[in-house]
Amino acid sequence: MKETTPSEEAKGSGVSRRKFLKNSVAGATALSLGAQLIAQTTDAQATGVPTRPLGKTGVNVSILCLGGWHIGSIQDEREAIKIMHTAIDEGITFFDSAWDYHDGGSEEIIGKGLQGGGRRDKVFLMTKNCNRDYEGSMRCLEDSLRRFKTDRLDLWQFHEIVYDNDPDWVFEKGGIKAAIEAQKAGKVRFIGFTGHKDPRIQKDMFDKPYDWDTVQMPINVMDAHYRSFQKEVVPVCLNKNVGVIGMKSLGGSPGRVLVLGRMQWTAFFTTPLLPRCSRRRR
Secondary structure, X not given: OOOOOHHHHHHHHHHHHHHHHHHHHHHHHHHXXXXXXXXXOOOHHHXXXXXXXXXXXXXXXXXXXXXXXXXXXXOOHHHHHHHHHHXXXXXXXXXXXXXXXXXXXXXXHHHHHOOOOXXXXXXXXXXXXXXXXXXXXXXXXXXXXXXXXXXXEEEEEEOOOOOXXXXXXXXXXXXXXXXXXXXXXXXXXXXXXXOOOOHHHHXXXXXXXXXXXXXXXXXXXOHHHOOOHHHHOXXXXXXXXXXXXXXXXXXXXXXXXXXXXXXXXXXXXOOOOOOOOOOOOO
């Protein structure tokens, strides 16, 4: 076995100390910013379900989001609509979906659930774009607006940034151009992206020339042990005041019945399980 020299040990120790100090400063900053965010959470008695600012958007959203994949999987349309109406009444006003969930069925049932009673205006409505190019993105947008029966989306996210070339394609093929045009036209309020494979790829999106509003990522008890989004991406988001949307909080497990006060809820809203996107990669 090769013995290390004192100079090599000192050099290695110096690198370790620098890395430790760098990580400590980043961690302390993230904790401080996170504490400020939590301090802005509303009292549950005021809003039903507590709300919290979504990054720089200036919008307070419920800390629980109704998952579009799960709501679209309910066979009884009336039951799905009843769940949505009850969610809104109890303060869950952040609704999630994606262009390809159930071949558009998720967006369609949510659109039906938001009709009447001023419900559309009570909800922060989010969906996801499965394309990277300009034309495909515009088709996704118009499909989503038609299915939701609305004239605007509160948040439109590029779905599944999971391949190494995805960040480049969003910009080179015109997807971001479509999103910015839609925003200027009043069809989209805020723009973000999602991903559940590798925090490195999400961090590549921050190197692109756009100031993202939100990022959606998996966060659960196992995250810290492998490719940790909480360790690598959340601190970047907090420093840039980018809204963090957590998914797969139960690891993508099936919904369970939760008892909240006098009501029973099926946990469709806890963690939208994101399938492989069925987009045609251009």
